[in-house]
């Protein structure tokens with residue numbers, strides 16, 4: 235009995251903690267954080283030099299690129315392709331304290347950059363709200379964070395180097411090879427392998443957290459009057475409380491000269507996040523859990539006004555969200571963007587859909603982003619509010635079908651409000667929805683065809699929407 239339990243434990247361990255295991259036919263199974271998208275790839279390599287990447291591109295016909303593998307719909311793999319796992323290609327190549335800029339190999343993650351620049355009291359200008367992601371994955375998704383006065387990461391990119399399908403390594407920036415720059419950033423690995431990036435940095439500052447609860451009906455005006463033009467605010471987001479979607483908690487982190495109350499400059503590594511995971515479990519497992527969070531837990535947490543470093547807040551670890559198991563159910567993200575003046579039109583549509591389909595929503599976070607500088611697959615072609623939905627779903631086919639149904643409804647709702655949905659998540663949008671949301675996708679595909687005529691750079695996203 236003990237032996238059987240031990241073997242079961244080992245099997246569970248392997249399936250939970252490996253993103254790539256060998257399949258019976260010699261192919262390898264690549265997967266992502268949700269564990270919803272196992273894909274048999276031909277081979278996975280972990281290059282440590284540009285030469286190795288060029289050689290792989292020249293000698294393979296079908297290639298996918300993997301960064302941190304946190305995208306959630308097979309954007310990093312496709313059947314029988316080579317997967318280039320970039321995570322060992324992670325050195326800092328150049329740094330100028332005076333110019334506040336850094337050049338890195340793109341398999342590096344934000345945390346490693348933070349550990350280096352923190353001693354110069356500098357911060358990454360634009361990144362996501364967690365530090366586990368790679369620079370290459372972030373550029374290829376054209377990510378955003380919770381920053382006020384910022385927008386998509388493209389606004390902080392000075393230049394990139396990219397290996398094209400013919401094996402040529404070229405420099406691209408808003409001035410040089412700009413067509414390629416604006417296609418590769420936000421291009422989900424469809425144009426080439428981005429190998430180096432030069433990024434703007436900014437000052438690391440002390441910040442104080444404050445928050446207030448208000449009706450969602452008042453949020454847009456509250457944001458325009460109090461948040462948008464306050465140059466002291468570094469981070470801001472607002473939590474819409476499920477299942478009613480009527481109250482929000484607006485949370486801001488503003489520059490302060492006060493003494494820090496948090497002693498660390500970066501989040502300590504290797505934390506277990508027991509309380510956080512316990513709360514997540516309660517919210518997602520019990521209907522009363524959502525009430526419990528809104529009326530008991532959050533009021534206690536947000537009573538305090540911690541003063542911390544910007545780098546501390548920016549170095550969060552996604553492990554704090556990781557459930558014990560993703561075997562029966564898994565946590566997934568979705569995101570919708572609408573122009574600022576469409577806020578009041580979109581949220582009631584969103585709330586009705588989530589209620590109607592009884593979606594087990596854990597959190598909806600509102601963010602704000604400035605207009606994109608011109609990427610072909612921009613999700614912010616104007617100033618937008620983002621609605622980030624974090625929810626739990628089952629892993630069976632029936633669960634996936636159900637999610638597809640309400641996801642398509644949400645996409646329709648965002649399109650109705652001249653908005654977009656975000657591409658790094660599960661691929662539920664139909665061709666019409668994709669083309670309507672990404673109005674310059676035809677230009678992107680034309681350039682892809684010119685640079686990559688044999689469709690070498692593939693993954694599930696482009697297999698779905700790119701028609702040769």
Ligand SMILES: Cc1cc2nc3c(=O)[nH]c(=O)nc-3n(C[C@H](O)[C@H](O)[C@H](O)COP(=O)(O)OP(=O)(O)OC[C@H]3O[C@@H](n4cnc5c(N)ncnc54)[C@H](O)[C@@H]3O)c2cc1C
Pocket residue numbers: 267298299300301302303304305306309310320340341361362363364366367368369370371372374375376377378379421422423424426427428429552555567658693
């Ligand atoms: C818990 C969690 C929180 C998140 N928070 C945010 C957030 O705050 N803001 C936000 O915008 N997104 C967020 N995301 C979404 C998103 O998945 C990530 O922003 C991004 O994809 C993560 O980077 P990665 O290194 O994991 O990329 P991956 O998932 O590995 O790759 C993403 C895409 O980039 C391509 N790619 C990777 N490296 C390269 C390269 N060197 N050259 C060319 N193409 C490449 C891949 O082929 C793929 O298509 C979040 C996701 C999770 C799971």
